[in-house]
Amino acid sequence: MKDQTVCVSPPAISEDGYVSLTTPVHRASTIVFPNAAAYANRAERGPDGYSYGLGGTPTTRRLQATLNSLAGAEGTLLLPSGQAAIMLVFVTVLKPGNTILIPDCAYPPVRSFCQSFLAERGIGFRVYDPDWSPDQVGDLIDDSVKLLWIETPGSATMEMVDVGGLVKRAHAKGVLVGCDNTWATPLNFKPVLHGVDFVIEALTKYAGGHSDLLMGSVSVRQADWYPELRTTMSLMGLGVSPDDCSLVLRGLETMSLRLRHAAKTAFDFARQIAERIPGELVLHPALPHSPSHALWKRDFAGASGVFSIIIPDHVRDAVIKQVDAAQSFSIGASWGGTHSLLAPMSVADERSFVKPEHRGTILRISIGLEDPADLWADLERIVAVIEG
Structure with a gap:
């Protein structure tokens, strides 16, 4: 190899005997394939197969696996912010003609997204009082309702809701349930174990823990939703930095x-x-x-x-x-x-x-x-x- 080539492709080294307590930061845009056939068939690697840096690196996968274990979920995806995580669920699940129910105490951008982006695309929303009983909220569910959103406790005003009761009423009518669990974190509450279908965390907050990054996650109760959310992420070009993933992994410790x-x-x-x-x-x-x-x-x-x-x-x-x-x-x-x-x-x-x-x-x-x-x-x- 000429010097110019060596500068670009340094010699391989042995990693035998090297074991670290930290997760390496794997940065990549291009993923290298062993041959042309492997590249041509890269779609066969599945939603978590390595094919392009936007889809993740081993650093990304380590954080996903950690959060998935904490949530007790069947799959976890990483987004550029907590807000992006919420919106990913909404745009994947909801179609024109559908309706979403949101609590009055929800994170304000949730209502704004419903009022502007979703409404302009033929998706309706209704607001419920977080102090209502599950039966009262259940009375709002008609054939158009596809998703019931929960935030417990509510932003600023700290209302709690009966998660199990709401899940029971929603599922009985074929409605999916999502929950913003950022306040509690999975250390204090695991919505999946209460039947919630989609759990989002703003990793910006306690998981990152040092006010120096933005990231969100979506954990799913049923594995079937994982590839659908993955597809939406890919279509929208959404991904996260492995450097930020490394910071969140450190924060979790x-x-x-x-x-x-x-x-x-x-x-x-x-x-x-x-x-x-x-x-x-x-x-x-x-x-x-x-x-x-x-x-x-x-x-x-x-x-x-x-x-x-x-x-x-x-x-x-x-x-x-x-x-x-x-x-x-x-x-x-x-x-x-x-x-x-x-x-x-x-x-x-x-x-x-x-x-x-x-x-x-x-x-x-x-x-x-x-x-x-x-x-x-x-x-x-x-x-x-x-x-x-």
Whole structure:
């Protein structure tokens, strides 16, 4: 080989005796085939066969296998974000003339996608109150409904739903069920074991764990859906970076410890806050006074580090000043990383069933890994304003 060729194709080396605790980062666009016949027949390799980098590398497969095992699923796919994971399910399952049911407390882009993209393509949606019973939600199911979407607990307002009850009503009418399980992670709740057909996780949050990547996953209860979702991904040119997969694999190694710490600290804070201001202003399903507490206690193995407090209108401006002055919290979207976050928001304009207590400002709190005493110093000043 000439020098120029050696620079492009370095000599092979032996890997005998080399065993690492880390998953190698396999980067590739082109996948090399042993001969022309193998290339011509590459479709025979199946949905998980290596044929082009967009379809994944061994690094991608390792992360898929790990998440699949955690979820107890029959297949897991990786997407560029949690939102992309949700949309993959929607566009694969729903056809013109179909209807999807979504909870009023769903991640806001879910409703936006239904209102714009799906509606323009002849796919309808209906909204249900997450406080409704499974029977009440079941009454919305007619012959057009193809998919029932669940988010438990709900974004910002933390409502829990009876997953098993909803699955039973939906499946009895031939309707599929999908669930956003990002708050709980598979460490605290495994929707597949409750009959949910599609489970999405925003790996951006607790799985990645360091606020430095975007990724989502879809895990399926029935293996037949795996190749269909794969086909949609391929048609849409969706894939993820093996470098990001490596970061998520690293994040997963410490997720249980980070989640346990964040959950304990968040619950301690929520309990202390509820002792100083009216309990109904503190939204956390693990608190005994929560309307959703019985469902959380029955179905979940634990909580996460995210909860909310409702800011009374008469102290809103004073509270926002304390949010701006916080020393240990940052202000920003997302959650689940090492840095604690505050996110003041209004949900009333995005809801169909607006509860009186949700008409004002809600402060979502995500607990990270800072010293709890420093975090409490910031929260205590906010609580003192509300306390009056």
